Amino acid sequence: MEVQYPLVFFTLFLCLSSGMLLFQGVCALRGAGTKKFHTAMLAAELVVLAVGGFSSFLHLHHWERIFNGFGHLTSGITQELIGIVVTVVVLAVLFGVLRKAEDGERVLPKWCGILAVVVGVIMGFVCAHSYFMPARPAWANLTLYLYYYASELVLGAAGTWLLAAALHEDEAVGALLAKLTCVMGIVSALAILVAGFYWTTISFGDVGYSFHTTDPTASLPDPSAALAAPMAGSLAGLFWGGAVVVGSLVAVVAGFFGMKKAEQALPLSAAALVCSLMGGVCFRVVLYAVGVSFYVYF
Amino acid sequence: MTQYTIVTDLNRCVSCLNCMVACKEANDVPIGNFWIKILRVGPNPKFEGAEYPDVEMYYLPVSCQHCKNPSCVEVCPTGASHKTENGTIQVDKDKCIGCQFCVMACPYGVRYLNEEQGVVEKCTRCYQKTQEGELPACVVSCGGRARWFGDMDKGWDDFRGSLDANGEPLRLTDEDYIKPFTDADVHSLPDSGNHPSDRFILRNRVWR
Numbered sequence: 001m002e003v004q005y006p007l008v009f010f011t012l013f014l015c016l017s018s019g020m021l022l023f024q025g026v027c028a029l030r031g032a033g034t035k036k037f038h039t040a041m042l043a044a045e046l047v048v049l050a051v052g053g054f055s056s057f058l059h060l061h062h063w064e065r066i067f068n069g070f071g072h073l074t075s076g077i078t079q080e081l082i083g084i085v086v087t088v089v090v091l092a093v094l095f096g097v098l099r100k101a102e103d104g105e106r107v108l109p110k111w112c113g114i115l116a117v118v119v120g121v122i123m124g125f126v127c128a129h130s131y132f133m134p135a136r137p138a139w140a141n142l143t144l145y146l147y148y149y150a151s152e153l154v155l156g157a158a159g160t161w162l163l164a165a166a167l168h169e170d171e172a173v174g175a176l177l178a179k180l181t182c183v184m185g186i187v188s189a190l191a192i193l194v195a196g197f198y199w200t201t202i203s204f205g206d207v208g209y210s211f212h213t214t215d216p217t218a219s220l221p222d223p224s225a226a227l228a229a230p231m232a233g234s235l236a237g238l239f240w241g242g243a244v245v246v247g248s249l250v251a252v253v254a255g256f257f258g259m260k261k262a263e264q265a266l267p268l269s270a271a272a273l274v275c276s277l278m279g280g281v282c283f284r285v286v287l288y289a290v291g292v293s294f295y296v297y298f
Numbered sequence: 299m300t301q302y303t304i305v306t307d308l309n310r311c312v313s314c315l316n317c318m319v320a321c322k323e324a325n326d327v328p329i330g331n332f333w334i335k336i337l338r339v340g341p342n343p344k345f346e347g348a349e350y351p352d353v354e355m356y357y358l359p360v361s362c363q364h365c366k367n368p369s370c371v372e373v374c375p376t377g378a379s380h381k382t383e384n385g386t387i388q389v390d391k392d393k394c395i396g397c398q399f400c401v402m403a404c405p406y407g408v409r410y411l412n413e414e415q416g417v418v419e420k421c422t423r424c425y426q427k428t429q430e431g432e433l434p435a436c437v438v439s440c441g442g443r444a445r446w447f448g449d450m451d452k453g454w455d456d457f458r459g460s461l462d463a464n465g466e467p468l469r470l471t472d473e474d475y476i477k478p479f480t481d482a483d484v485h486s487l488p489d490s491g492n493h494p495s496d497r498f499i500l501r502n503r504v505w506r
Binding site: 001004060061062063065066068071072074075077078079130131133134135136140168188205206207208209210211212214258291293294295297298 | 313316318332335336337338339340341342343356360368369372373374375376377393394395396397398399402403404405406407408411417487488490491492506
């Protein structure tokens with residue numbers, strides 16, 4: 001399937017925003033982070049969400065009609081739209097709580113942390129669920145959810161760590177976020193490998209020789225080759241180099257060294273975030289390439 | 299209940315492409331888009347290990363299958379894609395936002411973006427004709443007299459095809475004209491849970 005770049009960037013930034021909200025919730029639950037840090041996190045999450053939302057609008061041919069869309073609840077786009085509105089409301093609530101808070105032991109109460117984590121978890125599911133389509137076997141399975149969650153977690157951890165480093169948060173907070181980035185990088189790499197392997201096990205119906213009257217010179221469809229291309233084919237560079245090494249393992253290495261070298265936190269976290277974003281784009285491009293129809297002949 | 303359906307007798311389809319051309323003309327389908335298209339299946343061995351001339355083939359005309367559980371309707375955010383009372387799936391162009399999720403969700407690749415209008419289109423079963431009691435363009439124009447239109451809920455008796463010498467539509471149950479078939483000869487496209495409504499008759503061939 002042709003890559004829909006606006007949707008690639010929409011899901012990328014949605015995962016980043018939701019992931020940062022989730023890890024902000026983790027920090028809040030542990031009583032970590034200053035008022036300045038949490039305020040900056042909320043602002044960053046809102047800006048990233050807006051960038052993602054703008055990106056999705058570029059995909060639509062009649063974006064002015066999108067507000068017709070709140071009533072059709074089975075649609076993934078509707079669910080995302082509702083999820084984004086809920087996220088914005090939660091950001092506003094957290095901002096309201098923060099305004100009254102004073103720097104000290106705990107600037108966000110525990111219920112705020114729980115709320116942020118819950119919304120982050122739900123948004124990861126909603127993001128993946130939009131693309132769960134039985135017509136496309138590579139998307140219609142648990143690996144889709146696994147990957148989108150992994151993407152949300154590695155992006156969220158790296159983004160949160162970057163902001164903490166930029167605002168010179170407490171070393172313990174920085175070390176915690178570096179550790180989380182390292183672990184989430186491993187989770188991301190494993191999720192990608194599981195998905196890549198699973199795709200190679202999907203079987204397709206076969207009509208044998210075929211000839212398409214609307215595209216007479218086209219090669220015979222070979223869906224199995226398309227699904228094997230990420231592991232060992234034409235997409236191996238994007239898959240292994242882009243999604244696994246750059247998109248996941250750089251975060252692992254950066255997080256690992258970041259735990260020990262707090263003074264290097266800013267460049268390490270920046271590298272982790274930039275590479276995770278690049279890897280996220282690579283994997284999403286691969287997702288479109290393997291998203292062939294289960295009846296591939298049309 | 300009504301379920302407007304097209305049945306194609308694949309033993310009669312000669313891939314003349316009249317249905318494709320008539321559809322283009324009747325519905326002003328943009329260049330590069332096809333609301334109906336033909337796949338030649340084969341030549342394939344008649345049995346395992348067979349070689350020429352023990353091969354067989356058939357032509358498969360495919361348009362929107364007007365599914366009973368349509369994935370395109372499920373993913374549409376605005377309700378533009380919807381199921382009508384006669385069982386067909388239609389697109390309300392005034393509601394379509396051009397997100398193309400229905401294009402992704404359709405297993406048969408029969409939905410297209412109209413670039414000029416920024417909306418998704420597909421076979422309407424020639425809604426403008428069938429509402430007036432006429433037959434869809436692909437049925438009337440079928441060069442092999444292979445396509446039949448009717449209400450599946452009323453049974454085979456309801457299916458009519460291209461016109462005979464007197465200008466009356468032929469009937470699928472006309473045994474003077476249609477070779478007999480059994481339930482085992484009636485097929486549908488592979489189902490991913492969408493339950494396609496169109497049917498294909500194929501006798502003495504392996505349905506692939």
